Amino acid sequence: MIAMTATAASDFDRAAGSAAPLGGETVLRLLVVDDHPLFREALASAIALAFPKAELHEADGIRAACDILGQNPAIDLTLLDLSMQGVTGFDGLDTIRARFPRVPILIVSGLTEPRIMQEAVRHGAAGFVPKAVDKATLTRAISEVLGGALFMPPDLAPAPVPARSADKAPVAERVARLTPQQMRVLAMIRQGKLNKQIAHELQVGDSTVKAHVSEILRKLEVISRTQIVIETAYLDFDQAGGF
Template sequence: MHLLIVDDHPLFRDALASAVRLAFPSAVILDADGILGAMAVLAADRAIDLVLLDLSMQGVVGFEGLISIRSRFPRVPILVVSGLEDPRIMREALQHGAAGFVPKAVDKATLTRAIADVLGGGLSIPAALSGPAAGLPSPATHLAERIARLTPQQLRVLLMIRQGKLNKQIAHELQVGDSTVKAHVSEILRKLDVISRTQIVIRTALLDFDQIQMPQAG
């Protein structure tokens, strides 16, 4: 069994690896401190059975990391292990393709059970989503479904649009022609059912959980 831990905090990576080794002594554990590093490991080691992913990492906005890995490596299950415990964030992570969600504060037994469930082909649903509100639709549900229809290259273009990059900048980074980028943008507009780049940014702001984390005024 090969597992990949993706977290930008070395101490937590070590602690998580230790907990996994206690439960699965024969596991081969790799790690990465960011999404680019995770992509490199996944590309080099096709035997990875599970990714343990933190959502909150430097340089990652909202669910971009989760979406990027899912897009490039759709067959590798991802178990989110996060310090974020808002049920809305948990629900969004599952809707964006995570096979489970485990708060960092859980005990080792809960973590072990979640890993076993996902490795067994199931889902690991956090306790916070097991109550009556678990079935409530999220405002980003349809958006997540539409984003899932994007090709990997269209997803990369989408993420760059959200970063405010112009077509020429996107073309340079992807090493493609301007006309190719324009074609991707047109397809993104069509698939997301929006009419402008501005609407792309506004609609996909639902992917960010920064505002969800802020305390409610009152």
């Protein structure tokens, strides 16, 4: 595994487009997990151009990634390849999610089938980016996930799951899976509040809110904040457990 600091001359706000800056002297910490050295180098270079002050770590496998995450609890985002030696299916994603549930994971993969993207989200991924995307799309994906949104490429994203799909439990049952704190976050999402506003009101860190949002998406079996609002629009929260 390799750890490095990404440096480049481009301006953060210009590279990140409409994404809100992280503010002050906050250091953005990212982990790239891929077993192909050339791709890790290319991805690191792209990230360095978009986020010149970011602290970038690299790992060539799941074990190395877990070691880095264990030693660096302040890492903000993990970029993970699904297809690595010794990894089957979503095992790598599941392992990192189980050991480090507060760190959002953005999948960067050569696999682009809608079914795989949908399943990755169900396993707790905060977004999915094909390896063939351009730097602007990668930058937007990172910025949106860091902002608490779930990123899926518009031209490849799977169709939203219908609100009353036969293979899903009733919405009240899915909401009942949430912890009391996740219920509070859900209420604020329904009010249209941003992650930073939620963090301020709950007096917790941004990374904690991101982790809650990721878990809410997973437990409600949806892929976006919009779907959260739609599916819970007519739910009686007093009967569902309240806040």
